[in-house]
């Protein structure tokens with residue numbers, strides 16, 4: 001290990017590994033630091049991604065695909081459900097292996113990876129940020145770099161140390177719990193989503209198949225809407241009722257910043273990518289692919305910045321992100337705000353209207369039109385998608 | 389009138405180290421390592437956002453005056469999240 005790099009990436013999740021990969025392939029000397037002992041573990045994720053999203057970065061490989069899904073079911077509060085037609089397919093990942101593969105891709109490009117390396121502060125000289133302070137296997141170590149990429153996830157603090165306010169507003173933080181259960185009898189090519197104030201207020205509950213009768217059963221809720229009843233209680237109630245005989249293989253807690261992209265994602269020589277930048281689809285809470293897209297742009301621009309020796313160039317990352325996905329997330333955020341005001345009756349109505357659409361035409365768009373019917377002001381947000 | 393001194397407490401052994409509380413803390417007052425967590429006392433303003441955000445009911449909120457009572461004493465709890 002050296003003590004001087006072009007770029008340090010903090011955090012080896014999908015966003016960090018992708019940033020490290022593209023920074024290294026852009027010619028920079030890259031070090032990625034991960035606080036946990038293993039990359040990819042523990043898994044705090046429902047693990048669902050679209051095929052289209054993944055193939056931009058890596059060829060689908062059975063070793064990290066738990067199941068392939070082609071449908072999804074939306075379950076209304078009254079128990080009625082609708083299965084819209086989907087254009088593409090998706091996967092439920094084995095993220096433990098997937099994340100590890102992404103880190104390997106970074107290493108293949110020449111990035112160095114160190115685990116059990118907790119970054120506890122930024123290193124400063126004459127007021128300027130010149131690297132990070134880290135505990136590597138419990139030993140204090142200072143490492144220098146020209147650019148720091150904060151990919152430290154929902155618990156991000158690196159941005160704050162650099163003077164960027166990354167606090168996620170409590171109303172946008174989805175508080176999550178998930179159990180991986182075995183003994184679940186379900187179609188293994190379908191993602192299930194449950195809605196309703198008694199199931200998951202201000203969010204949804206998911207059942208994602210992982211093959212061989214196992215599934216990720218999880219919940220993400222809005223703390224405000226849940227009135228201080230915790231995610232784990234909602235989840236436990238659902239599981240007791242729906243899967244009383246299932247065996248629990250693992251259970252985890254988690255949080256997803258379902259916000260617009262943080263207003264600042266570049267400051268001086270520090271950039272934020274992934275959950276750290278709130279680069280999550282605010283409606284679905286999906287952040288794997290969008291975090292990787294943020295990581296890719298961030299890594300590329302960081303490498304160019306180092307090559308040019310011009311820190312101003314880092315701003316290009318914020319511009320490109322906004323153009324690629326940031327603007328969309330803004331619209332999704334407005335849609336989320338509108339939908340989160342829906343109560344059980346509205347959701348039941350939407351489901352009923354969707355069921356009246358002939359089956360072969362039952363697309364997500366159709367359901368969305370049913371939702372518009374209940375909340376016409378959504379049209380404004382959707383219109384913005386087309387005019388911007 | 390001065391506010392009573394409030395206190396946030398993480399129940400040792402219950403935490404899953406998920407970081408949800410860190411994400412909502414406006415004061416950068418939570419230190420989270422692979423399997424260690426601590427509140428940085430002199431930064432914490434007792435705003436309780438972390439208490440509400442925690443999916444696992446790991447963080448409790450104690451009022452001053454209740455002192456060192458065991459954590460399950462009902463009178464310390466103002467929040468239904470704590471038990």
Ligand SMILES: Cc1cc2nc3c(=O)[nH]c(=O)nc-3n(C[C@H](O)[C@H](O)[C@H](O)COP(=O)(O)OP(=O)(O)OC[C@H]3O[C@@H](n4cnc5c(N)ncnc54)[C@H](O)[C@@H]3O)c2cc1C
Pocket residue numbers: 010011012013014015016033034035036040044045046047048049117118119120151152153154155156176177178218253254255256273274275276280285286287288289291
């Ligand atoms: C319960 C749950 C279900 C979800 N389901 C889905 C889903 O089905 N589909 C989907 O697309 N998304 C899902 N998400 C969101 C998705 O998991 C995240 O958006 C994604 O993991 C973000 O990637 P990241 O690389 O930004 O952060 P992370 O994957 O969180 O990685 C951050 C890394 O940084 C490390 N780190 C943090 N601080 C430090 C430090 N100080 N020093 C060193 N290392 C540090 C952490 O240990 C971690 O490994 C879900 C999230 C949760 C909580």
Ligand code: SF4
Pocket residue numbers: 253254398402403404405406407408409410420425441442443444445446447
């Ligand atoms: S939110 Fe709860 S479980 Fe997660 S790290 Fe904080 S205290 Fe632990």
Ligand code: SF4
Pocket residue numbers: 396412413414415416417418427431432433434435436437438439
């Ligand atoms: S009470 Fe508020 S300031 Fe204190 S640790 Fe919790 S979120 Fe941070």
